[in-house]
Amino acid sequence: MTNNFSIQATAKAVPHTEIYNQDLTSLMATSDEWIQQRTGIKARHVATTETTTSLAVDVAQQLLQQSQLAATSIDLIIVATMSPDFLTPATAPQVQAAIGAANAIAFDINVACAGFVYGMQLVHQYLQPGQHALLIGSETLSHLVDWHDRRTAVLFGDGAGGMLIAADSDVPTGHWLGSHYATFGADGHYLTAGQQPRLNPWSTDTAVKPTNQWAFQMNGRRVYDFATTQVPRSIEQALTAAKLQANEVQSFILHQANARIVASVGKTLHLNTEQLPVNIAKYGNTAAASEPILFAELVAQHQIQRGDKLVFTGFGGGLSVGSAVIEY
Amino acid sequence: MTNNFSIQATAKAVPHTEIYNQDLTSLMATSDEWIQQRTGIKARHVATTETTTSLAVDVAQQLLQQSQLAATSIDLIIVATMSPDFLTPATAPQVQAAIGAANAIAFDINVACAGFVYGMQLVHQYLQPGQHALLIGSETLSHLVDWHDRRTAVLFGDGAGGMLIAADSDVPTGHWLGSHYATFGADGHYLTAGQQPRLNPWSTDTAVKPTNQWAFQMNGRRVYDFATTQVPRSIEQALTAAKLQANEVQSFILHQANARIVASVGKTLHLNTEQLPVNIAKYGNTAAASEPILFAELVAQHQIQRGDKLVFTGFGGGLSVGSAVIEY
Numbered sequence: 001m002t003n004n005f006s007i008q009a010t011a012k013a014v015p016h017t018e019i020y021n022q023d024l025t026s027l028m029a030t031s032d033e034w035i036q037q038r039t040g041i042k043a044r045h046v047a048t049t050e051t052t053t054s055l056a057v058d059v060a061q062q063l064l065q066q067s068q069l070a071a072t073s074i075d076l077i078i079v080a081t082m083s084p085d086f087l088t089p090a091t092a093p094q095v096q097a098a099i100g101a102a103n104a105i106a107f108d109i110n111v112a113c114a115g116f117v118y119g120m121q122l123v124h125q126y127l128q129p130g131q132h133a134l135l136i137g138s139e140t141l142s143h144l145v146d147w148h149d150r151r152t153a154v155l156f157g158d159g160a161g162g163m164l165i166a167a168d169s170d171v172p173t174g175h176w177l178g179s180h181y182a183t184f185g186a187d188g189h190y191l192t193a194g195q196q197p198r199l200n201p202w203s204t205d206t207a208v209k210p211t212n213q214w215a216f217q218m219n220g221r222r223v224y225d226f227a228t229t230q231v232p233r234s235i236e237q238a239l240t241a242a243k244l245q246a247n248e249v250q251s252f253i254l255h256q257a258n259a260r261i262v263a264s265v266g267k268t269l270h271l272n273t274e275q276l277p278v279n280i281a282k283y284g285n286t287a288a289a290s291e292p293i294l295f296a297e298l299v300a301q302h303q304i305q306r307g308d309k310l311v312f313t314g315f316g317g318g319l320s321v322g323s324a325v326i327e328y
Numbered sequence: 329m330t331n332n333f334s335i336q337a338t339a340k341a342v343p344h345t346e347i348y349n350q351d352l353t354s355l356m357a358t359s360d361e362w363i364q365q366r367t368g369i370k371a372r373h374v375a376t377t378e379t380t381t382s383l384a385v386d387v388a389q390q391l392l393q394q395s396q397l398a399a400t401s402i403d404l405i406i407v408a409t410m411s412p413d414f415l416t417p418a419t420a421p422q423v424q425a426a427i428g429a430a431n432a433i434a435f436d437i438n439v440a441c442a443g444f445v446y447g448m449q450l451v452h453q454y455l456q457p458g459q460h461a462l463l464i465g466s467e468t469l470s471h472l473v474d475w476h477d478r479r480t481a482v483l484f485g486d487g488a489g490g491m492l493i494a495a496d497s498d499v500p501t502g503h504w505l506g507s508h509y510a511t512f513g514a515d516g517h518y519l520t521a522g523q524q525p526r527l528n529p530w531s532t533d534t535a536v537k538p539t540n541q542w543a544f545q546m547n548g549r550r551v552y553d554f555a556t557t558q559v560p561r562s563i564e565q566a567l568t569a570a571k572l573q574a575n576e577v578q579s580f581i582l583h584q585a586n587a588r589i590v591a592s593v594g595k596t597l598h599l600n601t602e603q604l605p606v607n608i609a610k611y612g613n614t615a616a617a618s619e620p621i622l623f624a625e626l627v628a629q630h631q632i633q634r635g636d637k638l639v640f641t642g643f644g645g646g647l648s649v650g651s652a653v654i655e656y
Contacts, residue, residue, distance in 0.1 A: 087522025185425030194415025317416030
């Protein structure tokens with residue numbers, strides 16, 4: 001472990017097909033106005049031919065191309081996902097194979113919407129000086145949604161984002177400054193998805209079918225209360241660990257679950273809107289992919305500069321929260 | 329990170345229902361003799377009322393009881409599983425809630441059968457002096473099996489095992505000595521399970537049903553070749569990192585995939601049978617749970633002593649391999 005944490009490349013990939021709020025009115029009783037007012041979402045991308053793996057591979061290929069690094073120089077590949085294509089192989093080994101990163105170890109983590117920020121900590125702890133990691137959040141949540149349930153279906157989208165991270169003391173920029181993580185398992189039942197079928201002939205509970213508790217089920221009020229309470233606390237504790245004040249941070253890259261949650265967090269922490277980028281209108285909630293998709297856009301648009309202090313915060317299923325403070 | 333790695337407690341939990349080879353002959357054309365000769369397996373436990381979560385909670389409760397540690401002293405809970413009950417919440421947050429480990433962060437990793445040994449590395453890297461982690465492998469593979477496919481169904485079983493690990497310099501015993509990890513993603517298609525349904529209305533591939541590529545599919549020859557080649561290599565590299573010879577190691581706790589693989593590894597590395605404990609006869613292949621189940625039995629039977637040098641090696645889906653060398 002070193003405090004060097006240099007993000008050398010960042011990229012995103014989203015499915016080709018874009019579904020607008022209006023398109024959903026044929027599937028459920030909803031409206032563009034209602035969705036936008038409650039969530040800030042105008043559209044989301046959904047996988048047609050794409051998979052969680054193909055989106056992650058797309059991101060990995062872009063990261064290598066941007067950094068001009070040989071695939072064999074990658075030491076670690078972590079994919080954060082709550083919507084893998086297979087239970088085995090996991091997503092990360094398939095990325096490893098697709099890009100030819102023969103020297104990388106590769107595994108998946110599942111911390112739902114907080115997965116990417118948890119992965120940042122694991123990368124930080126894993127990397128030795130001179131090593132490189134790919135950290136990717138990739139999701140196809142559209143397969144975990146009941147597209148006739150207007151309370152949840154309007155919220156989610158598919159996509160992937162990632163970073164190539166080096167822990168090289170030769171690199172002039174990029175430092176890990178502090179972090180905070182917490183789990184609230186007792187509230188986990190407020191947000192569930194993907195109950196797996198029970199299929200053995202001896203099980204007393206053989207009634208579990210994919211449509212049963214497969215789709216997202218959410219107590220929206222409770223999850224909103226959790227996020228608006230615990231996200232500010234997590235950010236405050238991470239900033240304390242980093243010995244920074246909120247006004248010294250250029251951008252807070254928050255998980256894009258709902259524009260209202262982002263606004264509430266900003267109000268609690270007295271942040272200005274320039275510190276709180278939001279792109280949920282185009283993508284919906286893409287779980288572990290949301291922070292790196294937002295970050296990749298901000299970097300591409302030159303809204304983030306080298307030397308900026310950044311806070312990444314993920315929160316969601318578990319329930320889980322995590323914040324990482326870095327100098328970019 | 330510290331080199332202190334003190335296993336303060338270890339426990340296992342298996343479902344109540346035991347299925348003998350003979351019981352399987354009503355489901356498929358097989359025989360007790362055939363299964364025992366090819367695999368060394370006589371019986372396996374299968375979940376009836378138990379779940380991946382309940383087995384993991386059972387292990388966590390035993391670990392706390394053995395160590396007499398307050399649940400609030402736990403800082404980290406990692407569950408390694410390829411057979412979670414839900415995609416969210418993950419298993420570890422549910423364990424956190426069940427035991428009241430309010431100060432622990434909790435997440436799942438998926439490295440299939442190598443998951444527990446990958447988790448050992450993550451725990452090693454995470455823990456600061458004075459901190460405590462629960463590392464648990466928990467699986468209900470019986471739900472990922474086609475119980476009419478005699479090539480795969482006879483191999484797998486359900487169960488959980490775990491360790492309570494401290495990184496306390498006050499603790500006299502327990503050190504991390506070295507490790508080796510590798511991923512072979514290009515061979516991942518030789519062992520697949522749990523393809524997730526694609527259910528969104530826009531997907532061109534809506535035909536994926538739980539029974540399609542849900543169940544384990546394995547190219548037995550290729551996986552055998554992988555294991556018998558890469559496991560000895562991984563162990564040798566981990567021993568080199570630990571500056572140990574194989575004859576200085578008291579026990580090699582290998583993933584229990586097949587008694588023949590264990591025997592082949594032993595032959596390649598010139599190990600004696602006392603160094604190679606095997607318990608697959610009773611449990612079958614329990615993936616990420618197999619090493620800690622075996623370890624818990626050996627500790628309970630006083631076949632492992634404080635000060636012993638131990639190698640833990642996991643291998644399987646990914647394809648993945650990993651070896652950790654510790655002083656117990």
